[in-house]
Amino acid sequence: MKTVKGFASATVGNVACGFDVLGFAITEPGDEVILTLSDRAHTDSPVSISAITGDGGALPLDPKKNTSSFVVLKFLEYIRAHKQIDFTGHISLELRKHLPLSSGMGSSAASAAAALIAANELMGLPCSKMELVHFAIEGERVACGSAHADNAAPAILGNFVLIRSYTPLDLITIPSPEHLYCSLVHPHTELRTAYARSVLPQEISLKTATQQWGNVGALVTGLLTSDYDLIGRSLVDVIAEPKRAPLIPGFFEVKQAALDSGALGCSIAGSGPSIFAFSSSEKTALAVGNAMKEAFLHSKAHLQSDMWVSPICKEGARIL
Numbered sequence: 212m213k214t215v216k217g218f219a220s221a222t223v224g225n226v227a228c229g230f231d232v233l234g235f236a237i238t239e240p241g242d243e244v245i246l247t248l249s250d251r252a253h254t255d256s257p258v259s260i261s262a263i264t265g266d267g268g269a270l271p272l273d274p275k276k277n278t279s280s281f282v283v284l285k286f287l288e289y290i291r292a293h294k295q296i297d298f299t300g301h302i303s304l305e306l307r308k309h310l311p312l313s314s315g316m317g318s319s320a321a322s323a324a325a326a327l328i329a330a331n332e333l334m335g336l337p338c339s340k341m342e343l344v345h346f347a348i349e350g351e352r353v354a355c356g357s358a359h360a361d362n363a364a365p366a367i368l369g370n371f372v373l374i375r376s377y378t379p380l381d382l383i384t385i386p387s388p389e390h391l392y393c394s395l396v397h398p399h400t401e402l403r404t405a406y407a408r409s410v411l412p413q414e415i416s417l418k419t420a421t422q423q424w425g426n427v428g429a430l431v432t433g434l435l436t437s438d439y440d441l442i443g444r445s446l447v448d449v450i451a452e453p454k455r456a457p458l459i460p461g462f463f464e465v466k467q468a469a470l471d472s473g474a475l476g477c478s479i480a481g482s483g484p485s486i487f488a489f490s491s492s493e494k495t496a497l498a499v500g501n502a503m504k505e506a507f508l509h510s511k512a513h514l515q516s517d518m519w520v521s522p523i524c525k526e527g528a529r530i531l
């Protein structure tokens with residue numbers, strides 16, 4: 212018997228203007244997955260879930276329905292077909308859930324990434340992190356019906372990740388400016404990614420597209436040149452934010468509170484309801500996060516929330 216524990220942190224998809232093509236990882240909180248390998252198969256499936264904690268009983272124990280076990284099944288199929296590793300034993304999986312569900316914090320992707328980094332270690336590192344991203348993306352399809360990569364890729368690789376193309380998958384890792392801090396505020400309410408995607412337009416005007424890609428290009432340039440003002444000016448989303456903001460009680464008050472407290476910019480984290488802001492120092496990011504929390508509380512919905520201040524995670528998923 213051999214046991215390995217994997218960890219992967221929360222991620223923020225879209226980063227305002229980069230719908231489905233840009234995301235980044237923060238250092239905490241994150242999900243933990245413990246895998247135990249035994250030599251002999253003892254259930255129909257090569258992977259079974261022994262326990263899940265921290266989810267209030269909400270997550271499926273069926274290995275094909277939970278993102279953590281589903282991606283390990285895909286990983287095992289792949290190493291059998293492409294790495295000549297024929298696994299005949301059994302993997303027992305324990306998921307320690309620390310990320311809230313349907314939060315916009317990449318909860319489903321963190322479970323998948325933590326499980327994959329542990330499975331790869333358990334099997335003697337047959338895959339690169341870049342290969343693991345493919346399975347993590349398939350986990351997103353199980354979670355919300357869409358195989359978007361802007362949570363799954365940074366959960367595994369860390370840093371900012373730009374998805375230049377989905378077919379074929381072409382990922383570009385962008386290192387973060389040294390003093391960039393994220394304030395992430397999670398109001399105590401859920402917004403399912405599948406629903407938040409259903410309110411988006413299927414077509415946009417050329418004028419809207421022009422605005423959006425101008426901002427994506429500028430944001431990437433700002434990150435690469437550590438131009439904090441440019442990063443702030445580029446955090447503009449004219450496609451998803453206008454449709455999703457009404458689904459988040461207090462969104463406009465929270466965004467205004469962040470900007471008034473010195474944030475470079477502020478937008479919806481992934482599909483929401485969490486909201487993120489960037490600042491150019493830890494001290495400002497803390498003040499910004501507290502102001503956002505207060506704004507949620509004093510909004511019409513009086514929402515309690517949790518808040519994290521973090522630099523960008525450089526390492527991605529790791530073994531604990």
Ligand SMILES: Nc1ncnc2c1ncn2[C@@H]1O[C@H](COP(=O)(O)OP(=O)(O)OP(=O)(O)O)[C@@H](O)[C@H]1O
Pocket residue numbers: 269270271276277278279311312313314315316317318319320322323353354355362402403404405481482483
């Ligand atoms: N290990 C898992 N962790 C979280 N959700 C899971 C997991 N496995 C399956 N799911 C399913 O995925 C859905 C949650 O996915 P959803 O995409 O809405 O949340 P999220 O990952 O927090 O969102 P976002 O991508 O916006 O950050 C739930 O229906 C849940 O049952």
Ligand SMILES: N[C@@H](CCO)C(=O)O
Pocket residue numbers: 224225230231232315316317359361362404407408451480481482483
């Ligand atoms: N890009 C995805 C992220 C989900 O967290 C979306 O906006 O639906």
